[in-house]
Amino acid sequence: GQNIDQPTEMTATEGAIVQINCTYQTSGFNGLFWYQQHAGEAPTFLSYNVLDGLEEKGRFSSFLSRSKGYSYLLLKELQMKDSASYLCAVSKAAGNKLTFGGGTRVLVKP
Amino acid sequence: DSGVTQTPKHLITATGQRVTLRCSPRSGDLSVYWYQQSLDQGLQFLIQYYNGEERAKGNILERFSAQQFPDLHSELNLSSLELGDSALYFCASSVALGEQYFGPGTRLTVT
Numbered sequence: 001g002q003n004i005d006q007p008t009e010m011t012a013t014e015g016a017i018v019q020i021n022c023t024y025q026t027s028g029f030n031g032l033f034w035y036q037q038h039a040g041e042a043p044t045f046l047s048y049n050v051l052d053g054l055e056e057k058g059r060f061s062s063f064l065s066r067s068k069g070y071s072y073l074l075l076k077e078l079q080m081k082d083s084a085s086y087l088c089a090v091s092k093a094a095g096n097k098l099t100f101g102g103g104t105r106v107l108v109k110p
Numbered sequence: 111d112s113g114v115t116q117t118p119k120h121l122i123t124a125t126g127q128r129v130t131l132r133c134s135p136r137s138g139d140l141s142v143y144w145y146q147q148s149l150d151q152g153l154q155f156l157i158q159y160y161n162g163e164e165r166a167k168g169n170i171l172e173r174f175s176a177q178q179f180p181d182l183h184s185e186l187n188l189s190s191l192e193l194g195d196s197a198l199y200f201c202a203s204s205v206a207l208g209e210q211y212f213g214p215g216t217r218l219t220v221t
Contacts, residue, residue, distance in 0.1 A: 033209060042112065042200060042212040043153070087153065096141060096207045097166045100153040 004101035006088050011107045012078055020073045020104045022088030030091040033098060034062050034073045037085045046073070046086075075106070083108045113137065114213035116201050122219045128189040131216045133201030135182055139211075141165070141204045142184040144176055147215075148197040159184055160206075191220045 003025045012018040024032070031050040035043035047055055049064035049071060061074040073086055085105045089098040113136035123129055135142050144156040146169075155168035159178035170176075173191075178184040188195060196219050202210035 030207065035212075040198075040217075042214050044112075045209045045211060048209050089153075091207070096204060096210070097143065097155045097158055097168060098210060099155065102152045 004088055004090055004099060006086075006101040006104045008102065009105045009107070011109060012075075014078055014080060014108055014110050016078050018075050018078060018106060020075070020086050020088075020106070022071045022073070022101055024069050024071070024088070024090050024101075026069075026090050026092060026099070028092045029066060030096070032062075032064055032071045033089040033091065034060075034071075035087040035089060035100075037087055037103065039085075043087055078108045080108050080110070082106060112211040112213065114201060114203050114211055116199075116213035116216050118216060119214065120217050120219075122221065123191060124221055125191055125193060127191050127220075128187065129191065129218065131186040131188070131199055131201075131218075133184045133186070133203075133213055135184070135201075135203030136211055139203035139205055140182065141206060141210075142178055142182070143202040143204075143210060144170075144184070144186050145200045145202065145212075146197050147200060148194075151197075153200070156186070188218070193220050196220045 006022045034046040037043040047062040085103040087103045088101040115134045140161045147153045156170040158166040176186045198215045201213045204210045
């Protein structure tokens, strides 16, 4: 099976940086995804890591260490609209189904 | 807008009934996935189709079934509905492997 753990909730101040950690245990790893989801809306794709290292996309960066089963999503220059849930998901090599963590709810305060 | 469409947006029905949820993938995407999201269970993978064939199955109940048609749209059929089936049902699509793009979801309420 797959265990994916991420913190339930985090709070940060507008303009600051927040790092959301995700640890996973899986066999046949094919990639790690981060999605953003506002309440009642569809998850929106943020990033995809398949090799170790850092992927940067504007204010968002994602890091992966396959040997440690660890990833993080870094959100810089936080804006109020970044208040949302952030979902870590792992894809297995057979097929492309995603197994999601429980999500981290980020609250950005003024 | 992800390019994935789902209908209906909302559905309210009674226990014991049967409903059909519909999904049209992004243009060019051959894979379609169905997910269920409830408050206590998070986002759970149900089933995947690739170019009309079932590719992977997750935590899908026997009362639920799905199919993908030659034009690549997909339908998820939910029967003998129970209160616990109330949830958001998302469809996602992808070219093959890689990122999946999610539709807006269908909110099902079973009363």
